[in-house]
Amino acid sequence: xxxxxxxxxxxxxxxxxxxxxxxxxxxxxxxxxxxxxxxxxxxxxxxxxxxxxxxxxxxxxxxxxxxxxxxxxxxxxxxxxxxxxxxxxxxxxxxxxxxxxxxxxxxxxxxxxxxxxxxxxxxxxxxxxxxxxxxxxxxxxxxxxxxxxxxxxxxxxxxxxxxxxxxxxxxxxxxxxxxxxxxxxxxxxxxxxxxxxxxxxxxxxxxxxxxxxxxxxxxxxxxxxxxxxxxxxxxxxxxxxxxxxxxxxxxxxxxxxxxxxxxxxxxxxxxxxxxxxxxxxxxx
Numbered sequence: 001x002x003x004x005x006x007x008x009x010x011x012x013x014x015x016x017x018x019x020x021x022x023x024x025x026x027x028x029x030x031x032x033x034x035x036x037x038x039x040x041x042x043x044x045x046x047x048x049x050x051x052x053x054x055x056x057x058x059x060x061x062x063x064x065x066x067x068x069x070x071x072x073x074x075x076x077x078x079x080x081x082x083x084x085x086x087x088x089x090x091x092x093x094x095x096x097x098x099x100x101x102x103x104x105x106x107x108x109x110x111x112x113x114x115x116x117x118x119x120x121x122x123x124x125x126x127x128x129x130x131x132x133x134x135x136x137x138x139x140x141x142x143x144x145x146x147x148x149x150x151x152x153x154x155x156x157x158x159x160x161x162x163x164x165x166x167x168x169x170x171x172x173x174x175x176x177x178x179x180x181x182x183x184x185x186x187x188x189x190x191x192x193x194x195x196x197x198x199x200x201x202x203x204x205x206x207x208x209x210x211x212x213x214x215x216x217x218x219x220x221x222x223x224x225x226x227x228x229x230x231x232x233x234x235x236x237x238x239x240x241x242x243x244x245x246x247x248x249x250x251x252x253x254x255x256x257x258x259x260x261x262x263x264x265x266x267x268x269x270x271x272x273x274x275x276x277x278x279x280x281x282x283x284x
Contacts, residue, residue, distance in 0.1 A: 035263065035264070035265050035266075037058055037059055037265055038258070041058055041059075041280070042058060042280065042281040042282070043057075043058050043079075043237075043278060043279050043280035043281050043283075044056060044057045044058065044079070044095070044278075044279055045058070045244055045254050045256065045267050045268075045276050045277065045278045045279075046066070046073040046074075046075060046082050046276065046277050046279075047073060047244075047246070047254050047268070047273045047274060047275060047276040047277070048070060048071045048072065048073060048084070048273070048274050048275050049065075049270065049272050049273055049274070050272050051065070051068065051069070052065045052066075052067050052068045052069050052070055053065065053066050053067040053070045053071075053073045053082065053084050053093070054066065054273070055082075055095060056254070056267055056268060058256070058267065063268060063270070064097070065097070066082065066093055066094075066095065066096065066097035067082075067084065067086070067091065067093050067097065067100060069086050069087075070084040070085060070086040070091065071084060071085050071086075071274075071275060072084055072085045072110070072111050072112055072275050073275065073277060074112050074113055074114055074277050075114070075238070075277050075278075075279040076092075076114050076118050077114055077116055077117075077118045077238070078118060079095065079238075079279040079281070080094065080095055081093065081094055081095060082094075082095060083103075083112045083114060083121045084112060085109045085110065085111070085112060085123070088105055088106065088107065088108075088109060089102045089104070089105055089109070090102070090103050090104040090105075090106065090109060090112060090121060090123050090132065091103065092121065092134065103121060103132050103134055103137060104121075104123060104130070104132040104137070104139055106123060106124075106125035106130065107125060107126065108125055108126040109123050109124060109125055110124045110148070110149060111123065111124045111148070111149065111150050111151055112124075113151050113152050113153050114153075115131060115153060115157060116153065116154070116155045116156070116157055117157070119133065119134055119135065120132060120133055120134065121134065122142060122151060122153060124148040124149070124150075124151060124162075126147060126148075127144055127145065127146060127147050127148065128141055128142075128143075128144040128148070129141070129142045129143050129144070129148055129151060129160075129162070130142060142160070142176070143160070143174055143176070143181075146162070146164035146165075146166065146172070147164055147165040147166070148162050148163070148164055149162075149163040149164060149165060149169065149188065150162060150163035150188060150189070150190045150191075151163075151190065152190060152191040152192045152235075152236070153192070154192055154196035155194065155196060156196065157176070158175065158176050158177045159173070159174070159175060159176065159192065159196050159214060160173070160174040160176055161173055161174070161184070161190045161191065161192050161199050161214060162174065162190055163187075163188045163189070163190040168186060169186065169187060169188045170183055170184075170185070170186050170187070171183070171184040171185050171186075171187060171188070171190045171199065171201055172184060173199075173214050173215070173217075183217070184199060184201065184212060184214070184217040185201050185203050185210070185212060185217050186203055187201050187202050187203030187204070187210075188201075188202050189201060189202035189209065189232065189233060189234040189235070191234070191235045191236040191243075192214065192236060193236055193240055194236070194238060194239065194240045194283070195240060196214065197213065197214055197215075198211050198212065198213060198214060198220065198221075199211070199212050199213075199214050200234050200235070200236055200243060202232060202234060205230070206225065206230035206231060206232055206248050207224065207225050207230055207231075208222045208223070208224050208225070209222060209223045209224075209225075209231070209234050209243075209245070210222055211223065211259070221259070222262075223243065223257050223259055223262055224262055224264075225245075225247070225264070226247065226255060226264040226266070229247045229248075229249055230247065230248045230249050231245040231246065231247050231248050231255065232245065232246060232248035233245060233246050233248075233274060233275055233276070234257075235275075235276065235277055235278075237256075237277070237278035237279060237280055237283070238278075238279055238280060238283045239278075239280045239283040240259075241258055241259050241260050242256055242257065242258060242259065242278060242280060243256070243257050243259065243278070244256050244257075244267075244276040244277060244278040245257060245276065246273055246274055246275075246276060250271075251269075251271040252271060252272055252273050252274055253266060253267070253268045253269055253270070253271060253273055254266075254267040254268040254273045254276040255267060256278050
């Protein structure tokens with residue numbers, strides 16, 4: 001006899017497959033999350049898809065494209081703008097898709113991160129991390145010497161974490177005030193907690209994300225993928241208890257994770273989402 005739970009899982013999988021097949025690269029309705037979001041949780045995720053940058057409000061059933069083309073979207077500290085990479089350009093656009101502007105033209109950009117003052121955007125340019133002043137468009141070098149793949153900077157702008165390539169991927173901490181750096185761990189998905197003391201580190205089989213201390217790499221916790229799935233490209237939100245990720249299997253969808261409860265909540269269902277960033281309202 002087929003168990004009822006097996007039938008439910010099969011039906012859910014078929015529905016998800018049909019939805020992914022139907023939505024293609026267009027904005028599409030998103031079904032209810034399998035687990036209801038906690039009451040009062042308000043915010044939005046931005047993420048890349050094959051044809052651009054999208055935004056989805058938590059609890060909404062609609063995704064909205066805010067930019068055509070692009071990758072690596074990141075929220076500004078106030079949640080009003082999004083920076084991203086588009087070809088050999090760094091672009092900033094309003095959360096509503098208005099006012100897109102090219103702010104820098106690096107040779108080999110890959111990743112971006114907002115400076116905590118909201119007036120500068122950091123970006124990788126192969127073996128250099130630079131910062132651009134959004135008002136004057138002047139750029140300066142922050143650090144160099146590694147092939148940078150990911151980055152995040154602390155609220156006090158003194159601490160930076162990055163994924164670099166030297167042999168295999170590894171995460172390194174950078175004390176910008178002292179001019180020192182060190183290996184945190186092997187792996188990727190480098191991002192800083194809002195209190196600047198911990199980092200995310202995807203160091204295993206993509207079924208668990210390690211939480212490590214920024215100063216010495218000591219593991220202090222973990223967040224797990226949704227049951228039966230793998231996940232990747234995790235990024236800490238502006239709230240200490242929440243991160244975003246994408247499932248890393250047959251369907252790439254955005255999930256958000258409550259760290260303290262180790263619970264996952266599905267946000268999208270189109271199957272081609274990547275590099276998500278979550279911004280919560282009243283995070284402090």
